[in-house]
Amino acid sequence: MNQKVKKIIKIVVNVFLWIFLVLALLMTIFAFSAQASNAGYPKFGDTCFLTVSSDSMNGPEGFKKGDLIICRVLSDEEKKNLQEGDVVSYFTDLAGDGIDGKVLNTHRIIERRVSESGVVTYVTQGDNREVSFVPDAPIGVGDIEAVWTGKRIGGIGSAIAFLRSNTGFLVCVVIPLGAFFVYELVVMVLTINKVRNKDKKQITKEEEELIKQRAVEEYLARQRVENARAQEQKSISESAEVSSHSNETENPTE
Numbered sequence: 549m550n551q552k553v554k555k556i557i558k559i560v561v562n563v564f565l566w567i568f569l570v571l572a573l574l575m576t577i578f579a580f581s582a583q584a585s586n587a588g589y590p591k592f593g594d595t596c597f598l599t600v601s602s603d604s605m606n607g608p609e610g611f612k613k614g615d616l617i618i619c620r621v622l623s624d625e626e627k628k629n630l631q632e633g634d635v636v637s638y639f640t641d642l643a644g645d646g647i648d649g650k651v652l653n654t655h656r657i658i659e660r661r662v663s664e665s666g667v668v669t670y671v672t673q674g675d676n677r678e679v680s681f682v683p684d685a686p687i688g689v690g691d692i693e694a695v696w697t698g699k700r701i702g703g704i705g706s707a708i709a710f711l712r713s714n715t716g717f718l719v720c721v722v723i724p725l726g727a728f729f730v731y732e733l734v735v736m737v738l739t740i741n742k743v744r745n746k747d748k749k750q751i752t753k754e755e756e757e758l759i760k761q762r763a764v765e766e767y768l769a770r771q772r773v774e775n776a777r778a779q780e781q782k783s784i785s786e787s788a789e790v791s792s793h794s795n796e797t798e799n800p801t802e
Contacts, residue, residue: 565731568724589652594621596694598637598652599705604674605635605654614706617654619694627689628668632657635696636672638687652693655684 577590590597596619606612619637622630630636634657639650655672662668670687674680710716 565728572721599709604676604680607675610675611700614703616701616705618697618699621694627692636692637694638691
């Protein structure tokens, strides 16, 4: 694998890891915000973010399931002066639907009622009449939390809802964070080894083969030299023997 491919892979891995880190940070902020608000939803100042869990408001001027809607938390005085057409988020008891306790529901006000004693109540209903068949039961001022600002982010609500679940938190936060730390640990170890070995000459496979080839050639060259010396010594010895034999022939012993 060449250096260019390694660099591209490293960049891609870093981008994905930082995306997961940002998601983890956002989820942490949302979680702490929801806990601090004591209302079960993220709130920053008078702005809150709610996840749409049904299609009861799916219409031309509404929103649909999975959207993230941006609402404004109302003061007690503002809750008394809402008008028809306002889309409000209020606590309602959905025990009959298999849900324990009260949850936030967001519907449009279709009627504002004021009793003789001055008590204000509102009648709400979803824009999608195929889902919200009849108006909701009247709600009191004390149940209302916020009014929709008209701003929404499509599809983000579902992602946040998944991230807030145990499975989503494990898959999108815990595992990526673990992978990130493992990756950083490996990079650190490789960097330390690189620093330790920076003075050591690193050779490639081709250079290693060339070194082996040269070693073989040097060995063969030494063998040739040794063989040549051996032949030379043999020739000298043979010449000496011939010379000695000649002298004995010329001067026989009397």
